[in-house]
Amino acid sequence: MHHSVRKLVAAAVATTFTLSGVAPAFAAEPVVQGPESVSDWWNAGQAFVADSKKLHANRHHAKNVILFVGDGMGISTVTASRILEGQMKGATGEENRLFFETLPYVALSKTYSWDQQTSDSAPTMTAMVTGYKTREGMLSVDHTTARGECDAAVVAAKSLPTILEQAAAAGKATGIVSTARITHATPAATYAHTPVRDWESDANLPAGCGVKDIARQLIEASPAVKSSLKVVLGGGRDYFRMNTQLDPEYTTKKGLRKDGRDLTAEWVSTRNVIASGAQYVWDKAGFEAANPASTPFLLGLFERSHAQYEADRATDTAGEPSLTEMTAKSIEMLKKSKRGFFLHVEGGRIDHAHHAGNAKRAMLDTIEFAKAVKMAYDMTDPEETLIIVTADHSHTFTIAGYPHRGNNILGLVKEVPSVDGNAPVNSVDKLGLPYTTLGYANGPGWRDAVATGQKRPDLSAEDTNALGFLQESAVPLGSETHAGEDVPVYASGPDAYLVHGSMEQNWIYHVMKEAFQLHDKKD
Numbered sequence: 001m002h003h004s005v006r007k008l009v010a011a012a013v014a015t016t017f018t019l020s021g022v023a024p025a026f027a028a029e030p031v032v033q034g035p036e037s038v039s040d041w042w043n044a045g046q047a048f049v050a051d052s053k054k055l056h057a058n059r060h061h062a063k064n065v066i067l068f069v070g071d072g073m074g075i076s077t078v079t080a081s082r083i084l085e086g087q088m089k090g091a092t093g094e095e096n097r098l099f100f101e102t103l104p105y106v107a108l109s110k111t112y113s114w115d116q117q118t119s120d121s122a123p124t125m126t127a128m129v130t131g132y133k134t135r136e137g138m139l140s141v142d143h144t145t146a147r148g149e150c151d152a153a154v155v156a157a158k159s160l161p162t163i164l165e166q167a168a169a170a171g172k173a174t175g176i177v178s179t180a181r182i183t184h185a186t187p188a189a190t191y192a193h194t195p196v197r198d199w200e201s202d203a204n205l206p207a208g209c210g211v212k213d214i215a216r217q218l219i220e221a222s223p224a225v226k227s228s229l230k231v232v233l234g235g236g237r238d239y240f241r242m243n244t245q246l247d248p249e250y251t252t253k254k255g256l257r258k259d260g261r262d263l264t265a266e267w268v269s270t271r272n273v274i275a276s277g278a279q280y281v282w283d284k285a286g287f288e289a290a291n292p293a294s295t296p297f298l299l300g301l302f303e304r305s306h307a308q309y310e311a312d313r314a315t316d317t318a319g320e321p322s323l324t325e326m327t328a329k330s331i332e333m334l335k336k337s338k339r340g341f342f343l344h345v346e347g348g349r350i351d352h353a354h355h356a357g358n359a360k361r362a363m364l365d366t367i368e369f370a371k372a373v374k375m376a377y378d379m380t381d382p383e384e385t386l387i388i389v390t391a392d393h394s395h396t397f398t399i400a401g402y403p404h405r406g407n408n409i410l411g412l413v414k415e416v417p418s419v420d421g422n423a424p425v426n427s428v429d430k431l432g433l434p435y436t437t438l439g440y441a442n443g444p445g446w447r448d449a450v451a452t453g454q455k456r457p458d459l460s461a462e463d464t465n466a467l468g469f470l471q472e473s474a475v476p477l478g479s480e481t482h483a484g485e486d487v488p489v490y491a492s493g494p495d496a497y498l499v500h501g502s503m504e505q506n507w508i509y510h511v512m513k514e515a516f517q518l519h520d521k522k523d
Contacts, residue, residue, distance in 0.1 A: 027420050027421075028419075028420045028421025028422075029420065029421060030417075030420045030421070031417060031420075031421060031422065031423050031424065032404040032405055032406070032416050032417065032424055033405065034092055034094075034095070034405045034406070035091070035092060035095070036095075055104055057497035058383065058493060058494045058495065058496065058497070059494075059495070059497075060383070060384070060494045060495075061494060061495070061515060061516070061517050062340070062384060062385065062386040062493060062494040062495060062515035062516055063339075063340035063384040063385065064334075064340045064341050064342070064343070064380060064384060064385040064386070065163070065167070065341075065342050065343075065385070065386045065387075065388070065512050065515060065516060066342075066343045066344075066345065066376050066380070066385065066386070066387045066388070067128065067129075067163075067342075067343070067344045067345070067388050067390075067508075067512065068100070068345045068346075068347075068369070068372070068373055068376070068387065068388065068389040068390070069125065069128070069186055069344070069345070069346045069347070069390060069391065069392055070346075070347040070350050070366060070369050070389070070390075070391045071121060071180065071186055071346055071347060071348045071349075071350055071351035071391065071392055072350050072351030072354050072355075072362070072391065072392070072393060072394065072395050072482065073347065073350050073366055073369070073391035073394075073487070074391060074393070074394025074395055074397065074483060074485065074487050075394070075485070075486075075487065075488055076394070076395075076397045076398060076399055077350065077354070077362060077363070077366055077391075077394070077395065077397055078098065078101070078366070078488060079399060080359065080363055080397070080399055080409055080438060081098060081362075081363040081366035081367055081370070082094075082096050082097060082098050082101065083096065083409040084360075084363045084364075084367065084409050084410070085098060085367045085370075087406075087408070087409060088367075091406075092405055092406030093406060093409060094405060094406070098366070098367070098370035099370045099371070099373050099374040099377070100370055100373045100374075100389040100490045101490065103387070103389065103490040103491060103492040103496075104491075104492055104496065105490070105491040105492065105496045105497055105499045105500060106488060106489065106490055106491075106499070106500075107488070107489040107491075107499045107500050107501055107502070107503045108486040108487070108488060108489070108501075108502050108503065109390055109391075109486055109487050109488070109489050109503050109504075109505045109508065110486055110502065110503065110504050110505055111124050111392065111393045111394070111484065111486065111487055111505050112133075112484065113127070113133050113134060113135065113136060114133045114134055114135050114143040115135050115136055115143070116135075116136050117484050118393070118481070118482050118483060118484035119136070119392075119393055119482065119484075120136055120137060120185070120197075120393070120482065121184075121185040121186050121197075121351070121392045121393065122134075122136070122137050122138055122139050122185040122189065122197040123135060123136060123137075123138060124392035124393050124505060125139075125185060125186045125189035125190075125392050126138065126139055126140050126141075126160070126189050127504075127505040127506035127508070127509070128189075128390070128392070128505060128506070128508045128509055129162045129163045129164065129189050129190050129344075129509055130160035130161065130162055130163075130189075130506075130509055131160075131506050131507075131509035131510050131513070132160050132506055133504075133505070133506050134160075135147070137195075137196055137197045137198070138194070138195050138196070138197070139185060139188055139189045139192050139193060139194050139197055139214075140159060140160050140162055140189050140190075140192065140193045140194075141155060141158045141159050141160060141193050141194070141195055142158050142160055144158060145158045145195050146195065147195060147196075148195060148196060148206070149195045149211070150206060150208070150209035150210055150211055151210060151211075152210040152211050152212070155193060155194065155195060155211050156193070159193035160193070162189065162190050162191065163190070163342060163509055163512050163513065163516075163518075164176075164190040164191060164225070164229075164342055164344065165191070165222070165224070165225055166513070166516075166518045167228070167341070167342035167516060167518070168222075168224040168225045168227070168228035168229070169224045170339070170516070170518060171228075171339045172228060172337060172339050172340050172341050172342055172516075173228055173230050173333075173334045173336070173337035173339075173340070173341040173342075174225070174228045174229050174230065174334075174341060174342045174343070175229070175230055175231040175232070175233075175330045175333065175334050175341065175342075175343045175344070176190055176191070176229070176231070176232045176233070176234070176343075176344050177231075177232075177233045177234060177323070177326045177327055177330050177343070177344070177345045177346065178233075178234035178235070178307075178344075178345070178346040178348045179234065179235065179306065179307040179310075179323055179346065179347060179348045179349045179365070180234060180235060180236075180306050180307070180346060180348025180349065180351075180352070181200065181234065181235045181236030181239065181305055181306055181348075182215075182218065182232055182233075182234040182235065182236045182301065183200035183201070183214040183215050183218070183236050183239045184197075184200070184236070184306070184348060185197045186346045186348060186392060187234060187344065187346055187348075188200075188214045188218075190344050191217060191218055191221060191225060191229070192214045192217040192218070193217070194211055194212075194214060194217075195211070197214075199211065199213050199214060200213060200214045200215060200236070200239045201213050201214075201215050201216075201238070201239040201240075201256045201257050202216065202257055202258055202259045203243070203256045203257060203258050213239075214239070215236070215239040215240050215257075215263055216261075216263065218232070218263075219240075219263045219266050219267055219270065226270065226271070226274065227274055229297075230296065230297055230298070230333050230334055230337075231297070231298045231299075231329070231330045231333045231334065232298070232299050232300070233287075233298070233299075233300040233302075233321070233326040233329070233330060234300070234301065234302070234307060234326075234346075234348075235301060235302060235303040235304075235305055235306045235307040236301055236303070236304075236305065236306075237255070237264070237282060237301040237302075237303065237304050238253075238254075238255045238256045238304045238305065239255075239256055239257070240255070240257070240262070240263035240264050240267075240301065241254075241255030241256070241257060241262055241263070241264060242254075242255050242257045242258075242259075242260060242261065242262055243255055243256055243257060243258055244260075245262060247304055248282055248283075248318075249282065249283065249303075249304075249317050249318040250304060250317070253304060264280045264282075264299065264301065265280070267280055267297070267299045268280050268297075268299075271296070271297035274296070274297070275296035275297065276296075277294055277295055277296050277297075278295070278296060278297035278298075278299075279295050279297070279298050279299070280298075280299045280300075280301075281298070281299070281300045282300070282301055282302060282318070283302065283318035283319055283320075284302075284318065284319030284320055284321055285318075285319065286300070287300055287302070287321045287325075287326075287329070288321075290329070292329060292332035292333040292336070293336075295333065298329075298333060300321075300326070302316075302318075302320040302321070303316075303320070306348065306349060306352065307320055307348075307349065308320055309349050309352075309353060309361045309364070309365060310322065310323070310349070310361075310364050310365045310367075310368040311360070311361050311364045311365075311467055312361075322368060322371075322372075323345070323347060323368050323369060323371075323372045324368065324371045324372040324375045326345075326372075327343075327345050327372040327375050327376055328375050328379065330343055330345075331343065331375075331376060331379045331380065332379075335379075335380075340384075342512075342516075343376075345372060345376070347365055347366065347368070347369035347372070349361070349362075349365045350362050350365045350366050350369065351395070353365060354395040354397055354440075354480055355395075355443070355479045355480050355481075356443075356444065356470070356479070356480070357440055357443040357444045357445035357470040357471060357473060357480050358467075358468065358469070358470055358471075359397065359410070359438045359471050360410060360465075360466075360467055360469065361467065362395075362397075363409075373387070373389055377492070382492055382493050383493070383494070384493070384494065385493050385494075386491065386492075386493040386494050386495060386496055386511075386512065386515045387491065387492050387493055387496075388489065388490070388491045388496075388499065388508060388511070388512065389489070389490040389491070390487060390488065390489040390490070390508065391487040391488070392487075393482045393483070393484075393487065394482065394483040394484070394485050394486075394487050395440070395480060395481075395482060395483050396440050396441035396442055396443070396473075396480060396481060396482075396483045397438070397439075397440055397483075398438070398439050398440065398441065399437055399438060400413075400437065400438075400439060401413035401415075401427055401435065401437055402415045402416070402427070403415065403427075403437045404416045404424050407424075407437065408465070409437060409438065410436075410437075410438065410464055410465045410469075411436065411437065411464050411465065412426050412427075412434045412435065412436055412437075412459060412460070412464060413426070413427040413434070413435055413436065413437050414426055414427060415427050426460065429456065431454070431455055431456055433454070433456050433457075433458055433459070433460075434458075434459055434460050435456075435459065435472070436459065436464050436471055436472065438471045439471045439472050439473065439474075440471055440472070440473040440474070440480050441473065441474050441475065441483075442473050442474060442475035442476075442477045442480055442481055443470075443473040443475075443476075443477050443479065443480025443481070444470060444473070444476075444477065444478060444479065444480065445470040445471045445472045445473040445480075446472065446473045446474070446475065446476035446477075447472065448476075456472075457472075459472075486502070489503065489508065491511075493515075494515050495511060495514055495515035498511045498514065498515075499511055
């Protein structure tokens, strides 16, 4: 029975009792309640079973593979973002699902690396794109590589072929999209081989080091990758441009490169040799003007460093495309390949917002990431495109207390009232102070309240919904850290049924390789 109908019935019965002189025996209506009726729970469960019975393992090989990585998108991030998206739609939120949560196959990925219990993005992404776990800070080289190895021949010998490089060798088109710098660890692992993830430009290399910087590796890729890598979109202009060149958007700032090379110009010149019409763009106008039908190669670098957070993108000086828009443009370009394609898409700034202790920006970027997954799914044939959605690692992000159903996910904890009819009030700690549902085990959100004579700040007067609000942390750190628990993996399409159970993170590569029927030199 609908909530409003129940109220009318209760009122009518109460009137009857009053006229007869008998006191009504009805309890007050709960102030806190979900939108479901009793039968809804049963019906939803039955529908789930019926839908599950319709699933069939697609054992065909994949023409296309799209690997989505929400950087730092642990399970708590998925849960909180799901609730926020639902609440932004006017619902209680808990019952909502982000699009990728509707994909049929789900697993857990173990994210430790060869030498780290809690890993960074370099070895975790290396595991996913090469099939091998490696050392902290290393990109697509094996774990026998020495830290800081500067001998190019040694690094070449220890390099691991990536799924992007193998797809290129098989004649498939390839693409990379990220809201982080394109030279940052996660996207860079698809094309670069280096013992130090921070060697993003020549300005970051030690003197005399023979290993190419990451930006240069993108431009000077192998002939197969040069021909196949049709689209690269993200941030990181400074790592491609000279330290004498003024930035086109921030006109008093200059690039980082010391070698006198403008790699954005070299992208155009070297790709034009393969097919004329190659483009480099740096703002939204240029991005929108690039026609996928007539543009064989597209490099878009929309910020000097990382792209804007989704929450801030609309106010960017020169404008930036969203992750969804970049994903759509990339697929439009890659779908021209008759042999299919490999595309990597990273929601890179989820991670950065968490490091800053800023849950709202992390969650809004996660919601945008989910929209990009939906766009990719809608633009491709699920019978021939394997889509894998996962994270490289988690964060120390928590959802705690006993907030009632529909409690503002960004707000203070309010529990279900112990007496029906009562309104929920702020829950308090042992000091009598309220606290938020969301928090971090460590990070910059720690507040030194000694000056006010309190052991914790009083958050009742703070706007916890503010975009810049930092959730409290238990341990004071300048930057919140990654967390070591497993992360989710979602999949659909050919060979998606191979994603199941508890997986080592490097097995994700082997699923993609099997779907593509690729063979590498280390087999």
